[in-house]
Amino acid sequence: MTSSTRYHPFQRFKQLCFSRFTFAAWLIASTGAASGDELPKGHFPLPEAGNMVGEVYTVTASEEDTLLDIAQAHNVGYEEIRMANPDVSIWLPGEGTEVTIPGQFILPDEERTGIVINVAELRLYYYPEVEEGETPQVETYPVGIGRDAYNTPLGITETTMRLENPAWYPPESIRREAAERGDPTPEVVPPGADNPLGQYAILLDIPGYLIHGTNQPDGIGMRASRGCIRMHPDDIASIFWRVPVGTQVNIIDSPIKVGWDTDGKGYIQAFTATDEKAYGMDTLLNVVGLIEQHESGNAHSADYQQVREVLERANGQIVPRS
The missing domain is CATH 2.40.440.10 (L,D-transpeptidase catalytic domain-like)
Incomplete structure (x- = not known):
């Protein structure tokens, strides 16, 4: 469909x-309530320019934390936290370990x-x-x-x-x-x-x-x-x-998203396709076309090699365009 x-x-x-x-372990983590001008986790005002909200940040794991505990406390899911921290143990990240929270999103x-x-x-x-x-x-x-x-x-x-x-x-x-x-x-x-x-x-x-x-x-x-x-x-x-x-x-x-922040800087993000098909040349050209369309038709605004690498990794990370 x-x-x-x-x-x-x-x-x-x-x-x-x-x-x-x-x-095994499950820790219920509240999203929190807004206080003053602060919005709950995952709530954002729509940007006046661009199509991106939130930010990537890091937190420090305690001895009792699992990576899933941290994910639930910071409004991210299993695959998101795993791909953002590929070298960190899911069950025993370890006290003092820096954990990346992929809290930035392309709408x-x-x-x-x-x-x-x-x-x-x-x-x-x-x-x-x-x-x-x-x-x-x-x-x-x-x-x-x-x-x-x-x-x-x-x-x-x-x-x-x-x-x-x-x-x-x-x-x-x-x-x-x-x-x-x-x-x-x-x-x-x-x-x-x-x-x-x-x-x-x-x-x-x-x-x-x-x-x-x-x-x-x-x-x-x-x-x-x-x-x-x-x-x-x-x-x-x-x-x-x-x-x-x-x-x-x-x-x-x-599975592929192209973003721009409020200053007009471009970003690209790719996830594993649900049908598990590899991204081919048609996909590459489509993404490049989206970028060039946003850049007022500038045929040299997209870095083909960078786009290809992002598509090959498909790890969900938002990458600034070079």
């Missing part, structure tokens, strides 16, 4: 999402309305409606998406219903697989600590797909679900009551 696809009307509620990933090249989810980036962007005279803002959160064979569907849809403390009805496919493993699944999982939907779920106008919380927050920032979009429990709690029914949700797959 493309980003212009509309889905058929909502037909029935199938809660399909399920994870086979379990992890998706899409209409800034409702919710935009970039599956390649494993990240959700929410553009809340504001009153006249208020500063437009964007909120961004790491998400989990569908794993291989259960890809999260792309296209434009909308929210249809909000469910607080939802029950989970495992679909037949999950129950069959669980029975084959000798671990039968009940027909209904009631609200509570064992419910993989968490405390909040937002239904989409795509039968069987939701944006929901999770009882396994260490999986946020991974391709680990059966297609649904998972959020950290604190994150979905912060938006649940603020996302109106009927909000547009645009699910895209944009």
